[in-house]
Amino acid sequence: MEVPDDAPDRCPVCDRTYDSVSEHDAGVMVNLLDNERYRRVCFEPRPGERLRFFHHTHAQTVAPEDNGSG
Numbered sequence: 001m002e003v004p005d006d007a008p009d010r011c012p013v014c015d016r017t018y019d020s021v022s023e024h025d026a027g028v029m030v031n032l033l034d035n036e037r038y039r040r041v042c043f044e045p046r047p048g049e050r051l052r053f054f055h056h057t058h059a060q061t062v063a064p065e066d067n068g069s070g
């Protein structure tokens, strides 16, 4: 598991902030049912590159998004 240097500010899957991002090139098991820290993990497939996992905490999945004009 590695943390990429060019990670985006927001998750490209759900467009929310995230706590951490990791890259994987092998099988990974994810079980968040009993996870106290993380609520959701988004997976970003990137052809030719390693799969990225974006880890969201519970607060990050329920907090209201900033509604800036635009």
Ligand SMILES: [Zn+2]
Residues within 6 Å of the ligand: 011, 012, 013, 014, 015, 016, 041, 042, 054, 056
């Ligand atoms: Zn996400």
